Amino acid sequence: MIQFLSIAFRNMKTVGTICPSSPMLSRELAESAITATSPKRVLEVGPGTGPVTKEILKSLRDGDVLDIVELSTEFCTDLEAKVIGPWKAKGRPGQVTLHNAAIQDVPLEAGSYDCVVCGLPFNNFEHELVETIMLRLLDLLRPGGELSYFCYLGAKAMKSTVLDGPGRDNLRAIARLEDELHLAHSGTRRVVLANFPPAEVRRLRKP
Ligand SMILES: C[S@@+](CC[C@H](N)C(=O)[O-])C[C@H]1O[C@@H](n2cnc3c(N)ncnc32)[C@H](O)[C@@H]1O
Numbered sequence: 174m175i176q177f178l179s180i181a182f183r184n185m186k187t188v189g190t191i192c193p194s195s196p197m198l199s200r201e202l203a204e205s206a207i208t209a210t211s212p213k214r215v216l217e218v219g220p221g222t223g224p225v226t227k228e229i230l231k232s233l234r235d236g237d238v239l240d241i242v243e244l245s246t247e248f249c250t251d252l253e254a255k256v257i258g259p260w261k262a263k264g265r266p267g268q269v270t271l272h273n274a275a276i277q278d279v280p281l282e283a284g285s286y287d288c289v290v291c292g293l294p295f296n297n298f299e300h301e302l303v304e305t306i307m308l309r310l311l312d313l314l315r316p317g318g319e320l321s322y323f324c325y326l327g328a329k330a331m332k333s334t335v336l337d338g339p340g341r342d343n344l345r346a347i348a349r350l351e352d353e354l355h356l357a358h359s360g361t362r363r364v365v366l367a368n369f370p371p372a373e374v375r376r377l378r379k380p
Pocket residue numbers: 187188189190192193194218219220221222223224225242243244245248274275276277292293294
């Protein structure tokens with residue numbers, strides 16, 4: 174927790190929160206990865222200290238693949254030392270690879286993942302970057318695969334009160350993009366109150 178806070182305060186724009194996701198939010202985000210039939214290919218983006226990663230790891234079986242992409246070198250070092258390293262040392266099944274990179278830059282195979290689980294703080298980004306990343310994540314899914322991501326309840330409304338005109342326009346553009354993707358990808362939304370702050374998990378299915 175102290176580690177998370179320390180990295181979060183120095184990287185507020187890319188981390189976007191001061192608390193890791195609660196076990197309830199983590200399980201909800203990871204649900205499609207947990208319930209997918211093996212052999213499965215899962216991509217997690219923005220694991221931070223790994224609360225969602227731990228849920229996905231528990232579901233891995235022989236032949237499964239988990240790719241993890243994290244921008245922060247500090248979070249990668251922590252995740253390798255405390256979550257992935259110990260997990261591999263116990264000889265657990267599945268092939269797990271951690272990429273220290275931005276999801277928009279890392280080479281991954283298009284159309285190959287059954288599930289993409291994304292923890293990025295989209296409301297902190299420019300809407301052009303959100304569009305680039307969202308389209309990339311959908312492109313990485315196989316047809317019928319599912320993308321899950323989250324946002325904090327009321328975050329856009331609260332942020333709007335402290336932003337200037339261009340900042341508010343940016344949030345509106347992100348909301349429009351999310352609505353369009355929701356309609357085009359049989360979107361669903363589920364509220365998770367047991368998190369600080371309460372959050373909503375959004376799911377998109379690739380046609
Ligand atoms: C809100 S934190 C989520 C942490 C964790 N998933 C959780 O639920 O507690 C966002 C994470 O995304 C990472 N991140 C931000 N931009 C990224 C990018 N373009 N590519 C990959 N990771 C990114 C941050 O470094 C941070 O670890």
